Amino acid sequence: MKNPKISIISTSYNHEKYISYFIESILNQTYQNFELIIIDDKSNDNNVSIAKSYKDNRIKIIEHKFNTGPSIAANDGILISNGEYIAFINTDDCVDKNWLKTGLEFLLKNKKYNSVCFQLEAIDENNYPIKNNDLQTTLKFKNIEYLDLVKSMFTVGNMVPSPGQIIKKSILNNIGYINSSLFQTQDYDLHARYLLKNQIFVFQKPLIKYRQLSNGSNIDNHSISSQLRFNLEMPFVLDNFLKIDIDLFNKVFNKYCKKICTPTQKTIQYFLVIIALNTKDSVRQKWGYQTILKFIQEKNNLKLLNSLYSIEYKNIISTINSINSPSEEKILNVEKIEKELFEAKEYILKVKNSNLNKIKQKLKKYLNR
Numbered sequence: 001m002k003n004p005k006i007s008i009i010s011t012s013y014n015h016e017k018y019i020s021y022f023i024e025s026i027l028n029q030t031y032q033n034f035e036l037i038i039i040d041d042k043s044n045d046n047n048v049s050i051a052k053s054y055k056d057n058r059i060k061i062i063e064h065k066f067n068t069g070p071s072i073a074a075n076d077g078i079l080i081s082n083g084e085y086i087a088f089i090n091t092d093d094c095v096d097k098n099w100l101k102t103g104l105e106f107l108l109k110n111k112k113y114n115s116v117c118f119q120l121e122a123i124d125e126n127n128y129p130i131k132n133n134d135l136q137t138t139l140k141f142k143n144i145e146y147l148d149l150v151k152s153m154f155t156v157g158n159m160v161p162s163p164g165q166i167i168k169k170s171i172l173n174n175i176g177y178i179n180s181s182l183f184q185t186q187d188y189d190l191h192a193r194y195l196l197k198n199q200i201f202v203f204q205k206p207l208i209k210y211r212q213l214s215n216g217s218n219i220d221n222h223s224i225s226s227q228l229r230f231n232l233e234m235p236f237v238l239d240n241f242l243k244i245d246i247d248l249f250n251k252v253f254n255k256y257c258k259k260i261c262t263p264t265q266k267t268i269q270y271f272l273v274i275i276a277l278n279t280k281d282s283v284r285q286k287w288g289y290q291t292i293l294k295f296i297q298e299k300n301n302l303k304l305l306n307s308l309y310s311i312e313y314k315n316i317i318s319t320i321n322s323i324n325s326p327s328e329e330k331i332l333n334v335e336k337i338e339k340e341l342f343e344a345k346e347y348i349l350k351v352k353n354s355n356l357n358k359i360k361q362k363l364k365k366y367l368n369r
Contacts, residue, residue: 002108006034006100006166007083011073012091016045018211021127023054025094031101035060037081038091039073042066047091071180078169078177087166089208094127095164096207103166106201114198115167117141117160119206130212139210143202150195150252154241154272155279158188160200164208171198184229185237192240196248231283238276238287242269261309269295270305277323285323292316 008026012019019038026036039062040048051061062076070090078086085104089095103116120139122130141161144152152159175193178186194200246265250257256275257263263271269291276288296302296316305311 003033004084004104005082006031006085006087006104007078007081007169008034008036008087008089009074009077009081010036010038010089010091011041011070011077012038012043012047012051013041013067013070014043014045014047015091016043016047016050017125018092018094019047019050022089022091022094023051023059025097027054027056028097029095029100030098031104034058034087034100035081035083037062037077039077040064041068041070041073051091069180069183071178071182071186075177075180078172081169084169085166086169086172087164088162089164092211093163094123094209096209099164099207100166102203102205102207103164106203107166107168110201112199113201114171115165115194115200116203117162117165117200118203118208120161120163120208120210121206122212123209125211125213127209141202143204146195146199147252149200150248153192153195154238155275155281155284158185158191160187160191160195160202161208162187162191163210167194179236182233182236184226185233189237189240192237196240196244234283235287235290238284238291241272242291244268244272264308266301266304267308270301270311274319277319289320289323292320 010022015022023036026034036056036059038051038059040051042064048061048063051059060080062073062080064073064076068076074088085107087100087103099118103118106116107113119141122132122139124130139161141159144159149159171194175190175197179189180186182189191200244252246263246268249263249268249271253271253275257271273288273292273295276284276291279285296313302311302313
């Protein structure tokens with residue numbers, strides 16, 4: 001059996017409370033041929049000193065001179081890595097002892113897959129499992145047949161978990177590293193680019209403990225601001241599908257395209273627009289509208305549509321006008337509800353912290369008697 005090295009890329013920022021728990025979970029792996037690259041993104045706590053206290057020559061620490069964000073940090077780690085495989089996991093999470101062994105053995109035996117990922121178990125600040133049905137549902141990722149997975153990535157969202165993902169480094173070199181210009185959708189973007197050329201397997205056993213902070217400081221905390229960032233970045237993610245190969249496109253959207261007409265490599269953009277406009281998702285519909293404007297801006301493209309499918313400008317306008325999107329009133333109501341929920345959550349946390357401080361003060365007075 002091969003014994004390839006795995007480079008574990010771990011971004012870190014103010015994780016002094018969790019980093020020991022994380023490092024120990026890595027050092028206890030049943031598969032030991034790895035290097036752990038920790039990229040500290042200018043923490044202002046004891047994060048680096050704790051990491052340096054572990055005297056293991058497999059641990060490499062990069063210290064950023066200023067805060068760059070997790071994407072640039074991860075890419076910096078990849079650039080100095082020596083492994084045949086790359087594994088992503090942040091230093092506030094932790095992993096099962098069989099994480100690397102399970103993933104690597106599967107990849108070595110199943111050559112059609114170039115990456116694996118794992119179910120997630122949510123934990124709190126104290127490493128206890130979070131018993132929250134809504135959160136468990138959110139973190140539940142299924143193994144979806146490849147063609148359906150590619151389709152869902154375009155029409156629904158990111159169907160692949162990122163923490164703990166193991167991928168061949170040669171594949172990353174081919175598709176490109178993490179898009180550092182994105183704040184909210186960098187994982188989605190990477191998965192979209194990967195899945196247009198490669199297959200992935202999702203282990204159903206949760207070997208990754210994914211930390212959810214009660215104060216909502218995770219960048220993917222589903223707050224109003226994070227959702228806004230997500231929506232603004234979605235066009236960059238969806239643009240990846242404009243590069244889909246015609247053969248894969250026909251397999252993925254075969255049933256849908258049969259209802260219209262036969263696409264070509266040059267008209268894929270038009271067909272993706274039609275699919276996006278019919279998702280009933282306002283973000284994808286907006287992308288579809290903007291994309292068709294760019295497409296017909298090139299005069300020859302409209303001629304091409306007309307020569308192949310007898311489509312005219314009026315047909316495109318008719319399609320756009322038939323969009324069944326949420327009313328502006330509904331959108332405003334949803335935004336209002338989200339804002340009220342966020343404010344309520346902030347108030348609860350404020351009261352909770354206030355009560356804790358009162359208890360601490362009373363305890364201090366009692367002890368000083």
